[in-house]
Amino acid sequence: MTHVLIVEDEPDLAALMQDYLQAQGFACTIIGNGYQVDKWLASHHTDCILLDLMLPGKDGLSVCRDVRRHSEVPIIITTAKVEEMDRLQGLESGADDYVCKPYSPREVIARIRAILRRTNHQHTSSIAGLSILPDQLKVLLNEQDIGLTTVEFKLFQLLHDKVGSIFTREQIIRNIYSDHRVVSNRTVDSHVKKIRKKIHQVDPAREIIHAVYGAGYKVDDL
16 A cells, blocks of 8 residues: 655644545555654655645754655655745755645645656666566566565565665564554564565575564665
């Protein structure tokens, strides 16, 4: 399920946007303070960020610049500011689009879909020979589909989107199971084992997912 992170300090507006997105099949998380965004992104995956400029703690432009230091996730800025310079600053900070308040939730959803169509068609990885196709839930290695299940794809994408970062088994469970089911750590180990096997079937010499003793798993840019 496609996830949208709503960064908005107006609770009523955030809740309204969440209702519209969920009605269209999106999963959503709401954050109301700019300082909380990086912490949340360190252990969660999102497909798009809807980012207000006027935030408590850290303003939206600063949040946008900080996110861009480690992620290419699409960002749509929402702002009550209508001056051209404000819009340009948002785009120059790394945003992909902007919407002026008051906005139509339907228009915002249309813009989100448009950006995801452009960015999710295929993502060429920094890992040699690897490509990610989020809209098809496929991972290509040396141009060959390695045949991941939906859960395996979510797990691999989670690790891949934060190359070098270690995810605990608990963090992995929280991110790949949106229905909050009770899953054991052994289930995560089983998923990783199957992904590794599928990778080795395409390229026996490749070791992309690495276990970190006592911590969890990570993907290295090698």
